[in-house]
Amino acid sequence: MAANYNQEPKRAANLTVNEIRPFNAEPPVSVLREHFVTPTDQFYIRNHAPVPVIDSRNHLVSVTGLIPLELNLTVNQLENDFPQVTIMATLMCAGNRRTEMSMFKKVRGVPWGNAALSNAIWRGPKLRDILLAAGVDKLEPMWDSLHVEFEGVDICKENKGYGSSIPMSKAMDPRGDTVLALQMNGHVLPRDHGYPVRVVVPGYIGARSVKWLKHIRVLRHESNNYFQVKDYKIFPPHVDWDIVDNWWDKSPPIQELSVQAAICQPGDGEAITPGSKYTIKGYALTGGGRRITRVDVSLNGGKTWEVARLFSDLHNQKTGSHNTKWSWEFWEMPVMSMPSPCTIFCRAWDDSSNTMPEDLRHIWNLRGVMNNSWVKVKVLAKSKV
Amino acid sequence: MAANYNQEPKRAANLTVNEIRPFNAEPPVSVLREHFVTPTDQFYIRNHAPVPVIDSRNHLVSVTGLIPLELNLTVNQLENDFPQVTIMATLMCAGNRRTEMSMFKKVRGVPWGNAALSNAIWRGPKLRDILLAAGVDKLEPMWDSLHVEFEGVDICKENKGYGSSIPMSKAMDPRGDTVLALQMNGHVLPRDHGYPVRVVVPGYIGARSVKWLKHIRVLRHESNNYFQVKDYKIFPPHVDWDIVDNWWDKSPPIQELSVQAAICQPGDGEAITPGSKYTIKGYALTGGGRRITRVDVSLNGGKTWEVARLFSDLHNQKTGSHNTKWSWEFWEMPVMSMPSPCTIFCRAWDDSSNTMPEDLRHIWNLRGVMNNSWVKVKVLAKSKV
Numbered sequence: 001m002a003a004n005y006n007q008e009p010k011r012a013a014n015l016t017v018n019e020i021r022p023f024n025a026e027p028p029v030s031v032l033r034e035h036f037v038t039p040t041d042q043f044y045i046r047n048h049a050p051v052p053v054i055d056s057r058n059h060l061v062s063v064t065g066l067i068p069l070e071l072n073l074t075v076n077q078l079e080n081d082f083p084q085v086t087i088m089a090t091l092m093c094a095g096n097r098r099t100e101m102s103m104f105k106k107v108r109g110v111p112w113g114n115a116a117l118s119n120a121i122w123r124g125p126k127l128r129d130i131l132l133a134a135g136v137d138k139l140e141p142m143w144d145s146l147h148v149e150f151e152g153v154d155i156c157k158e159n160k161g162y163g164s165s166i167p168m169s170k171a172m173d174p175r176g177d178t179v180l181a182l183q184m185n186g187h188v189l190p191r192d193h194g195y196p197v198r199v200v201v202p203g204y205i206g207a208r209s210v211k212w213l214k215h216i217r218v219l220r221h222e223s224n225n226y227f228q229v230k231d232y233k234i235f236p237p238h239v240d241w242d243i244v245d246n247w248w249d250k251s252p253p254i255q256e257l258s259v260q261a262a263i264c265q266p267g268d269g270e271a272i273t274p275g276s277k278y279t280i281k282g283y284a285l286t287g288g289g290r291r292i293t294r295v296d297v298s299l300n301g302g303k304t305w306e307v308a309r310l311f312s313d314l315h316n317q318k319t320g321s322h323n324t325k326w327s328w329e330f331w332e333m334p335v336m337s338m339p340s341p342c343t344i345f346c347r348a349w350d351d352s353s354n355t356m357p358e359d360l361r362h363i364w365n366l367r368g369v370m371n372n373s374w375v376k377v378k379v380l381a382k383s384k385v
Numbered sequence: 386m387a388a389n390y391n392q393e394p395k396r397a398a399n400l401t402v403n404e405i406r407p408f409n410a411e412p413p414v415s416v417l418r419e420h421f422v423t424p425t426d427q428f429y430i431r432n433h434a435p436v437p438v439i440d441s442r443n444h445l446v447s448v449t450g451l452i453p454l455e456l457n458l459t460v461n462q463l464e465n466d467f468p469q470v471t472i473m474a475t476l477m478c479a480g481n482r483r484t485e486m487s488m489f490k491k492v493r494g495v496p497w498g499n500a501a502l503s504n505a506i507w508r509g510p511k512l513r514d515i516l517l518a519a520g521v522d523k524l525e526p527m528w529d530s531l532h533v534e535f536e537g538v539d540i541c542k543e544n545k546g547y548g549s550s551i552p553m554s555k556a557m558d559p560r561g562d563t564v565l566a567l568q569m570n571g572h573v574l575p576r577d578h579g580y581p582v583r584v585v586v587p588g589y590i591g592a593r594s595v596k597w598l599k600h601i602r603v604l605r606h607e608s609n610n611y612f613q614v615k616d617y618k619i620f621p622p623h624v625d626w627d628i629v630d631n632w633w634d635k636s637p638p639i640q641e642l643s644v645q646a647a648i649c650q651p652g653d654g655e656a657i658t659p660g661s662k663y664t665i666k667g668y669a670l671t672g673g674g675r676r677i678t679r680v681d682v683s684l685n686g687g688k689t690w691e692v693a694r695l696f697s698d699l700h701n702q703k704t705g706s707h708n709t710k711w712s713w714e715f716w717e718m719p720v721m722s723m724p725s726p727c728t729i730f731c732r733a734w735d736d737s738s739n740t741m742p743e744d745l746r747h748i749w750n751l752r753g754v755m756n757n758s759w760v761k762v763k764v765l766a767k768s769k770v
Contacts, residue, residue: 144560175529175554234738236681236692250692252678258738287737288673293637296621302747307621307635352672353619353643353755354739358747362687363740370738 003157005050009191012041018110022047022156023192026115033264033281036311036330037088038118040185045192046093046116048162048227049154052212056196061180065218066146068135075196079182082125082133087177089202089326090285091209092117094232094254097262097371104360107368114262114375117285119327122200123183127171127216130180136172136218143168149223150199150210156226161215163225164208164232166201166255168218175289177202177326180213202326203288204255207232228253235365244366257287258370259356261295261331261348263377271340271382278338282308282375284348285328291351295331298345302358302374308333308346340381347374388542390435394576397426403495407432407541408577411500418649418666421696421715422473423503425570430577431478431501433547433612434539437597441581446565450603451531453520460581464567467510467518472562474587474711475670476594477502479617479639482647483753489746492753499647499760502670504712507585508568512556512601515565521557521603528553534608535584535595541611546600548610549593549617551586551640553603560674562587562711565598587711588673589640592617613638620750629751642672643755644741646680646716646733648762656725656767663723667693667760669733670713676736680716683730687743687759693718693731725766732759 005021015025027042035042056075063071073081093116095109102111110116127148139146146168151161170176181200182189189195194211201208207227222228233251235244261284272278284292296305311330347356357363360373390406400410412427420427441460448456458466478501480494487496512533524531531553536546555561566585567574574580579596586593592612607613618636620629646669657663669677681690696715732741742748745758 169560173560175558234734236679237690252736254738256675256737288675290641290673294621305622349619351637352641352737352739353639353757354737355742355748357740358743362743372738 003050003155007053008051011045011192015045016113016115018112022049023051024110026113027118029113029115029262029264030267032115032118033283033330036119037185038120040120040187040190040193043118043120043193044093044116046110046206047154047192048158049156051191052153054153054196054212059196061197061213061216063130063134063216065149066139066220067131067218068138069133071130071134073130075182078125078180078197082129084123085126085177085179086121086123087179087200087202087326088119088121088324089177089200090117090119090328091200091206092257092260092285094205094207094369096260098368101360101364101368101371104364107366109368117206117328120184121186122179122181124179124181124197127178127180127199128174128176130216131171131218134218143172145220147219147222149215149217149219149225150208150213151215151217151225152194152210153212153214158230159226162210162227163223164210164228165219165223165225166204166208170201170204203257205232205257208255222253231367232369233367234370235367237362237364239366241366254370257285258372259286259292259348259350259354260284260372261346261356261375263344263346263375266344266377266379268377269380271380272338273382273384274340275337278335280333280335280344282331282346283328284331286348286350289325292329292348293351294349295329296347296349297333299335299339299342301343302345306333338379340379342379344377344379345374388435388540392438393436396430396577400430401498401500403497407434408436409495411498412503414498414500414647414649415652417500417503418668418715421504421712422570423505425505425572425575425578428503428505428578429478429501431495431591432539432577433543434541436576437538439538439581439597444581446582446598446601448515448519448601450534451524451605452516452603453523454518456515456519458515460567463510463565463582467514469508470511470562470564471506471508472564472585472587472711473504473506473709474562474585475502475504475713476585476591477642477645477670479590479592479754481645482756486745486749486753486756489749492751494753502591502713505569506571507564507566509564509566509582512563512565512584513559513561515601516556516603528557530605532604532607534600534602534604534610535593535598536600536602536610537595538597538599543615544611547595547612548608549595549613550604550608550610551589551593555586555589588642590617590642593640607638616752617754618752619755620752622747622749624751626751639755642670643757644671644677644733644735644739645669645757646731646741646760648729648731648760651729651762651764653762654765656765657723658767658769659725660722663720665718665720665729667716667731668713669716671733671735674710677714677733678736679734680714681732681734682718684720684724684727686728687730691718723764725764727764729762729764730759
């Protein structure tokens, strides 16, 4: 059956489309940086197949596998039979900044810039509560060795349905906040983001937050889905397409995000009047519920660094009770007298004392994933007219 | 009162003593690498004061602060009134590899080599169970904002008692495994390691695993103890002793370990016959219960890398049921024909996709902590006689 792209949803016109079929697009990075909670129509879109057409009245989510009680849940039951929680979480594609990696040595994959991530407010039942309803408390001694597989309705050319898995310990962590999202930013989930229900696995790469969720399976092993075993893996630098098949099994799937950052303003190649006042702005994030502790900015190639202002406190005041444990940080650095031309560097640190590697060449990998090398943006000198 | 160093315990003769008073010593790194579980007398010793003389029959651990029920627990009660758990955990001083950092630019602190860490089996009640007995379940909605302070019997020149704190969420995490250790490697805790009871906070820097534990306090804020607020912090690279006082408050305490590694064999400056067979050996570890996923070794200055063999599986077979979530990994790399002279590089990756920064200069900090730059060991050419 040929993939049917005749029923794709409408999308915002300002997105940068990196691939049309399946649809993969990111917003302008400057727009991303304007809203701490990304407007829904500006949220990056990462699809692996045509967007399914689903009637939410008939849609069922099955829970099967190593569980005492199989479940088949309607959307109505997901909304009404379980406590609903609201979390703020930034999702990021593992391929964010892939294009930059390709500039050193060609990699394959959707050619993302640095805006393959967005932050939203998600609402729905906790995966933990669904699994408890399926009786997994009886399996508690085994939790550390189990996995929870997700499969969507979307039929990809690589596999019958898009899928992945996460460790049971993440699914069952009371503070792990994995939810089956029915809402995004206060409205029913849009079709591009998984209507009527998607998983949101906060602190993990976006690939695990399966959209158009149809099956949940508790397994003794990781998912065998193509997207768990043959994609989203970091290889050693010497692995090329000739030998990659020896490395799929040896390389664990990427799960938690590493420490990441970007400069959103100025854009690369932007011209700024030398000596002018300017405020450099960007984002930073990290995985596993850890916190960004510091963002350093250098205007002289890393010789000296200054510490940027982080926005988490400001944000907490503005949005009240929302937990920002799973969301990015915004940062800014006012410069009184901009040296230009120059290259602006930035790097972030998180509360596990990890920081970003200096040189992209040393973390290059064949699939171009998890590029978290130092961020470098070239600024040109604007002539004073 | 002058510090009394007349009742220090006997120590193994092969330790490298980095400071006599207080006593700070590390084993030979080659010895460390011989035993997955470090023999007790070879475990690195990091003291801040004379070792207290304690009669365990009179010793009490108090639990106070924001709790419904204050407790005063004898060692006997800690052992008999609570379930006893056994965990394997590697403790590492945040100053490990400080001497190397000082070689680039002088830092202050105990001049550790790369053996300020060791792995042991700890047994005692879970901190979580002690706190539950003090009624903290009633505070559950507040857990994310609370801290648990520890204070020891030892009187340091910097503070009345050595102390620190950890987040309540770590203390209460059922899978966080923070224990009040009464035993180390199957025997009563030795005096140098906290007799009769110490905290073991696995996945965190050693500084939080307070020895000779006397007080536990549940607080709304981090500990005010000198060792929480005026030590064990990473500063931005431009911070020197003239301005450091502006930075203590701005810099969060180090808690979780970053991704780390070392080459234990050969030693730096060792001579190896060119072209001979040789097996390079080392350790790697990371924080927060994460796993080491890969160790890369380069014999040509980082131009090309090979992937070392990790020892976790072997170890699991040997020690049976011990959880190795909190312990280091051993790695080895057999080389058929050793190029010498050369410099061996190594770097580790963990399952949050973080890796070690290339250049020590870029993570240098005034206190010389958390040096996890690429490991570099120089090998000389041994002449064939």
